[in-house]
Amino acid sequence: MQTAFPKKLSACWHPVGYSHEIKSGSPYGTFLLNEAIVIWRTSDGGIYAMKDLCIHRGTALSLGWIKDDCLVCPYHAWRFDRNGDCVLIPQAPEIKIPDTAKTPVYHCKERYGLVWVALKDPLIKLPEIPEFENADWKLVNTGPFEWNSDSSRQVENFTDFGHFPWVHPGLLGDPKRPEVPDCKVTIKDAVLHYSVVRPEAANPDDFPIFANEDLVKPERRSVYKLHLPYTIVLRLGWGGEEGMLYFFTSQPISRNKCRGYCIIGRNYNLDDPDTVLQDFEQVIFDQDKRIVESQRPEQVPFDFTEELHLKFDTVAMNYRRAMKKHKLDY
Ligand code: FES
Ligand SMILES: [Fe+2]
Numbered sequence: 001m002q003t004a005f006p007k008k009l010s011a012c013w014h015p016v017g018y019s020h021e022i023k024s025g026s027p028y029g030t031f032l033l034n035e036a037i038v039i040w041r042t043s044d045g046g047i048y049a050m051k052d053l054c055i056h057r058g059t060a061l062s063l064g065w066i067k068d069d070c071l072v073c074p075y076h077a078w079r080f081d082r083n084g085d086c087v088l089i090p091q092a093p094e095i096k097i098p099d100t101a102k103t104p105v106y107h108c109k110e111r112y113g114l115v116w117v118a119l120k121d122p123l124i125k126l127p128e129i130p131e132f133e134n135a136d137w138k139l140v141n142t143g144p145f146e147w148n149s150d151s152s153r154q155v156e157n158f159t160d161f162g163h164f165p166w167v168h169p170g171l172l173g174d175p176k177r178p179e180v181p182d183c184k185v186t187i188k189d190a191v192l193h194y195s196v197v198r199p200e201a202a203n204p205d206d207f208p209i210f211a212n213e214d215l216v217k218p219e220r221r222s223v224y225k226l227h228l229p230y231t232i233v234l235r236l237g238w239g240g241e242e243g244m245l246y247f248f249t250s251q252p253i254s255r256n257k258c259r260g261y262c263i264i265g266r267n268y269n270l271d272d273p274d275t276v277l278q279d280f281e282q283v284i285f286d287q288d289k290r291i292v293e294s295q296r297p298e299q300v301p302f303d304f305t306e307e308l309h310l311k312f313d314t315v316a317m318n319y320r321r322a323m324k325k326h327k328l329d330y
Pocket of ligand 1: 057077
């Protein structure tokens with residue numbers, strides 16, 4: 001049984017696909033917060049999101065096609081314009097089209113190579129990422145990562161330091177160094193700020209992706225901003241000019257299904273093929289997926305008494321607290 005999401009989640013921007021996945025000329029169907037939606041493009045470059053359901057007989061409009069900048073239903077070819085209004089009924093072209101012949105339209109925009117949708121007027125802005133608008137930085141799209149879990153579990157996994165040595169040994173952690181460094185979380189508006197400094201480990205042999213060759217200091221600083229509800233911006237630095245940025249965001253498809261997008265920016269190793277990072281993240285996310293898909297319930301329990309929290313779980317505790325405060329919990 002699907003339980004409803006809190007209403008306020010509908011008033012947030014959520015990713016629904018990488019821009020390149022939504023091709024001009026072919027409608028793209030997906031789900032957001034249990035709602036079937038269709039995304040499509042007009043010839044002037046506009047991008048639109050609508051309810052993926054034809055008012056005539058309930059057919060998925062995403063199975064249709066695009067004609068004269070309208071979305072055409074695959075069943076009887078009724079045409080809907082960018083405002084969601086039906087503008088042509090081929091079976092009866094002479095009748096006045098009923099005012100009710102329309103499909104709801106949602107907020108839709110593109111940023112950072114992703115398509116974003118808000119089902120209601122958005123209350124929270126997207127994060128600003130100056131590095132992504134700086135020509136010295138190269139961006140690589142990794143994933144997407146489809147998991148049978150709620151977005152809250154996928155996001156919380158990204159905040160969890162304690163699992164690195166056990167789930168990603170040799171890649172992100174070392175079982176000989178299982179302690180989690182202290183970390184203080186501050187919350188401003190709908191953003192959690194925290195950072196950790198750890199002694200730098202060697203690059204994994206198979207994936208030489210970190211800029212730690214000529215270290216100023218043998219440590220890695222990770223500065224996180226977690227933007228409620230499901231976006232994390234992580235900046236990695238080694239004390240020099242080299243920087244790496246992870247932009248992770250999760251699409252809440254349903255209460256037990258999500259799709260993560262991870263865009264990685266960096267200002268070094270610019271000639272490396274994208275596959276180095278893509279292959280590395282596929283390994284990491286697959287290691288996490290197995291664990292997170294086993295968690296019950298599939299959603300983060302926002303009631304503190306339902307799980308056991310220790311000091312090193314401070315980011316997760318603050319995430320749960322902040323989600324509750326902003327009425328994004330369930
Ligand atoms: S079901 Fe869409 S036009 Fe008939
Ligand atoms: Fe992990």
